[in-house]
Amino acid sequence: MPTFRNSRAAALPAKLSRSWLLASAADEANFAPALASEADSVIFDMEDAVPAPGKAEARERVVEALSTGMTAWVRVNGIDTEYWADDLAALSKAPGLRGVMLAMTERPDQVTHTAMRLQAGTPVLALIESAIGIENATDIARAPGTFRLAFGVGDFRKDTGTSDDPMALAYARSRLVVASRVGQLPGPIDGPTVGALGEELQQACKVTASMGMTGKLCLLLEAADTINKSLSPSESEIRWAHELLDAHAAGAVVGDGSYLPRLARAEKISSLADSYGLWNA
Numbered sequence: 001m002p003t004f005r006n007s008r009a010a011a012l013p014a015k016l017s018r019s020w021l022l023a024s025a026a027d028e029a030n031f032a033p034a035l036a037s038e039a040d041s042v043i044f045d046m047e048d049a050v051p052a053p054g055k056a057e058a059r060e061r062v063v064e065a066l067s068t069g070m071t072a073w074v075r076v077n078g079i080d081t082e083y084w085a086d087d088l089a090a091l092s093k094a095p096g097l098r099g100v101m102l103a104m105t106e107r108p109d110q111v112t113h114t115a116m117r118l119q120a121g122t123p124v125l126a127l128i129e130s131a132i133g134i135e136n137a138t139d140i141a142r143a144p145g146t147f148r149l150a151f152g153v154g155d156f157r158k159d160t161g162t163s164d165d166p167m168a169l170a171y172a173r174s175r176l177v178v179a180s181r182v183g184q185l186p187g188p189i190d191g192p193t194v195g196a197l198g199e200e201l202q203q204a205c206k207v208t209a210s211m212g213m214t215g216k217l218c219l220l221l222e223a224a225d226t227i228n229k230s231l232s233p234s235e236s237e238i239r240w241a242h243e244l245l246d247a248h249a250a251g252a253v254v255g256d257g258s259y260l261p262r263l264a265r266a267e268k269i270s271s272l273a274d275s276y277g278l279w280n281a
Helices: 007-011 028-035 052-066 084-091 108-116 131-135 137-142 153-160 166-182 198-210 223-230 235-249 259-275
Strands: 019-024 041-045 072-076 097-102 124-128 146-151 215-218
Touching: 019 028, 019 072, 019 223, 028 041, 028 052, 028 072, 041 052, 052 072, 052 084, 072 084, 084 097, 097 108, 108 124, 108 137, 124 137, 131 137, 131 153, 131 166, 137 146, 137 166, 146 166, 146 215, 153 166, 198 215, 198 223, 215 223, 235 259
Parallel strands: 019 041, 019 215, 041 072, 072 097, 097 124, 124 146
Antiparallel strands: none
16 A cells, blocks of 8 residues: 655654644545645544544554554544553554654653553654643653643633633743743644634744744645745745855854854754755745
8 A cells, every 4th residue: 555645744854844734533535635735744633533432443444554554643542531541552553653642631641651652762742732731831841752742722722711812822832832942842733723724824823933833733634735834934034044154154254142143043944944845945
């Protein structure tokens, strides 16, 4: 069976993934289109996307796909559910597993216990979806096994009664950004903007980027390309980095206190643009 995975996304380290596409495990027909999309990372979703009566069948479906050529992340059910242990036991043998997203992460030990049930080195993406999770974000970020943090916006809003206004969610997003930095993790992944495409999604991505988050979950295939472009260095940023790095290479060093920070930023933009295939665009 072909893997369907586009070569650019397959080669990109998950720490740099911008778009994280959730593909429902309720139907195996969702897998191939997701893996052929522009998404940097694909997550087969066995949690929210699958009702209780279909959990076992979805698990078998995912393991079969990951054992016959497909590669993906998998969102597993929360540690306090009856499905968590069976999810991990089945996935621990799947050769195509790239990592797991742990739903409803609220404590650091939940990540560590999840990682211990998987093959050594399997990354765990901690999906934080509650007030308790936000308050424990720094400890979760430091936990053995945590690869990256993600924000479950919908469940967090249900838990706290918060609106979807960016200002209302700013504290939670900031907590995840600061926790990720303290835990020496890549930037956190923002939650999905459900149903949004085009300009609406671009505006949502501006909020994501302005908060310091470097990835975003999505539910629609068509959303991935917009997220990728919105969370990448802009053309003007790349042009500025080109000019500064060329001048630096030519020995034109400016001796004020802002020079080294600007040079470091230019080098970071250069590295990201190269990773995302934008440097020579």
